Amino acid sequence: MGDLSACIFGASGGIGAALTARLADRADVPVVYAGARSAMKASGKVRPFLFDLEDEASLAKAAMMMADAPPRLIIVATGMLHGNGIQPEKSLKAQTADAYARLFAINATGPALIARHMLVSPPRTGRFVFAALSARVGSISDNRLGGWHAYRASKAALNMIVRNIAIELARINPEAIAVTLHPGTVDTDLSAPFQRAVAKDRLFSADHAAQRLLEVIDGLTPEQSGRCLAWDGSVIPF
Template sequence: MSFLNEINHINILIVGANQGIGLGFVKKLLQNEQVSKIYATYRQLESATELMTLADKHFDKLICLSIDIADELQISECVQQIRAEISNLHLVINCVGLLHEGNLQPEKSLRQLNSENLLRYFQINSIGAVLLAKHLLPLFRHGERSIFATISAKIGSIGDNQLGGWYGYRASKAALNMFMRTAAIEYGRSCPKALVVTLHPGTTDTRLSRPFQNNVPAEKLFSVERTVNQLLTVIEQLQEGDSGQFFSWDGSRLPW
């Protein structure tokens, strides 16, 4: 992680680390000898078996915390637990995202919209992330370079929308991008060494994308390992003026 080469003891938080891209980040970052602590969150213990196994193996380095980012009290309590142990974070990656669950599925037309599902999309994909930004701010108030990255999606780009559909997911990711861009401005005043960015991972072979992979060309369906490596490369190459920007997995800037 070249952007943190000058730091000997790196503290990291991965939100939504029980599976998919989040778990992939944990596995990759555990290999970095400069990393001192990795805090990894999960929502349900039954879906975090592999994460817990890693925590048992790396008990001195990996700390697992339960959190539902739809619940601000849980966010606050989780951050307080972290602050009781360390005074700063150098890298936060929020990997929490919702595309489908139970009866909630991406809408193909206006007639499929309902307010309950739309609120659920916004609660998980948008509001949870900006509440994380609210409570994590004190841990970024330090003199070392740091990055707060949130996994967004190209489908949340208003300028790129040519196909329509997927109302709730698109709109909640667009809201996420606005929330994090706005947070980046405030972070720039309060903790100028911190960069806040949103990242499009590409279509990754995870539970989130699995029902929708049929029309994805094989070369455009990334393994979790490939996605993690690509996104870490983007993170490593971030410059001071990049805070508040929206990047694709290949490092290109995406339109809002």
């Protein structure tokens, strides 16, 4: 990656925590900003900060905290599929306005507002990466099963948001990259209710997922900016 400070939004989650730990172990990453909704302990290179995706003031405050040494790798490792009475819909009649509002707030609007505050003054030269965790089910052209309406729609929206970010960043810095990443099915609370049908060799530990995602990030080129990439580096069509 080449001596880039990093920032993880969602550093207390399964994948986010694993990404934070792996980045902190790397000699080429001098600082890792680790954001979560509740307090985390500082350790070595890790500098914790608080944020809430539904509180834009907290995102602005987090960005200001990093202004003196802004990161050149930003990973949004947040996301919601179920919880608080929300479950993936199996039919159209199961849709609710509350589910759409909540999932869009967390999966699409939140990352967009992170970009709003973290990309106020992106570097005009040199490598810079903005990556957000998406999902294969957010692909419109790859949707053959239907269902999971609000979640699919929110991740499709995230893919579009990051595509827009990529276009704008390229006008400022031709070396800048913005992508969405599909981590595969990872053994976390998000996927726990849906793991039964997943083959054992396709259910990844959080650490394995973090390793593969960082390998993809390390290999990114500006020509890939705006795309959605899977954990193995393959392109997921929009």
